[in-house]
Amino acid sequence: MNYIKNNIEIINEKIEKARIKSGRKDDKIKLLAVSKFHPAESVIEAINAGQTLFGENRVQEADKKFSQLYENYTNISLHLIGQLQSNKVKTAVKIAKCIQSVDRIPLLELIEKQCTIQNKNIEILLEVHTGEESKSGFDSEKELYNALDLLAQNKYPHIIPKGFMTMAPFTSDEKLIHKSFETLRKIQENCLKNYTNLELKELSMGMSNDYEIAIQEGSTIVRIGTAIFGERNY
Numbered sequence: 001m002n003y004i005k006n007n008i009e010i011i012n013e014k015i016e017k018a019r020i021k022s023g024r025k026d027d028k029i030k031l032l033a034v035s036k037f038h039p040a041e042s043v044i045e046a047i048n049a050g051q052t053l054f055g056e057n058r059v060q061e062a063d064k065k066f067s068q069l070y071e072n073y074t075n076i077s078l079h080l081i082g083q084l085q086s087n088k089v090k091t092a093v094k095i096a097k098c099i100q101s102v103d104r105i106p107l108l109e110l111i112e113k114q115c116t117i118q119n120k121n122i123e124i125l126l127e128v129h130t131g132e133e134s135k136s137g138f139d140s141e142k143e144l145y146n147a148l149d150l151l152a153q154n155k156y157p158h159i160i161p162k163g164f165m166t167m168a169p170f171t172s173d174e175k176l177i178h179k180s181f182e183t184l185r186k187i188q189e190n191c192l193k194n195y196t197n198l199e200l201k202e203l204s205m206g207m208s209n210d211y212e213i214a215i216q217e218g219s220t221i222v223r224i225g226t227a228i229f230g231e232r233n234y
């Protein structure tokens with residue numbers, strides 16, 4: 001039995017079922033396989049099962065794993081999903097196609113600077129706080145909109161904003177989870193009206209325990225670790 005391949009098939013089926021159940025006509029739900037704390041061999045197993053999109057949350061670990069993998073697998077791409085320290089931006093820009101966890105304006109400045117040096121464009125998502133729990137994400141909506149203003153003015157020509165990311169609170173209360181995802185969707189709807197020159201179509205929301213709810217609320221990228229690779233040994 002191929003454990004990872006089997007899990008990916010099951011998740012893809014569940015994503016499709018949730019999409020149909022939610023009445024969504026679009027088929028734009030991407031599966032991001034979160035391989036943090038799992039070895040390159042597991043990533044390769046996923047690649048062999050047809051998976052091309054991966055997520056990691058720690059830059060050093062991602063660099064070690066994916067610099068190698070890129071040599072043999074040219075069609076895979078990596079999204080960074082963990083809070084990004086300033087001193088890791090250089091490596092982050094080197095290895096990632098997308099940084100989903102942009103949570104402050106100074107980070108945009110640093111990413112733009114590194115992109116200029118490395119002569120590379122990079123996609124980003126803006127991470128927003130939507131739950132009660134204070135985790136990562138922009139501190140305030142004001143700050144978020146300031147960032148969007150700057151992006152809309154093309155202050156960061158190497159940065160391509162694609163949308164938003166959030167984490168729901170860790171709770172079994174499904175109402176709170178719905179509310180968190182709904183909050184992000186409403187922010188997106190508002191921004192699509194106000195920033196017509198930005199694309200912003202992606203909503204990265206939903207993890208192993210709540211991705212079906214996220215899909216009901218309009219998620220376009222689900223970030224799944226445990227349900228694909230198994231429990232992590234921290």
Ligand SMILES: *Cc1c(COP(=O)(O)O)cnc(C)c1O
Pocket residue numbers: 034036057081082167207208209223224225226227
């Ligand atoms: C680890 C992680 C995930 C995946 O979590 P699972 O519960 O294992 O699916 C998703 N998003 C972020 C930001 C993460 O850090």
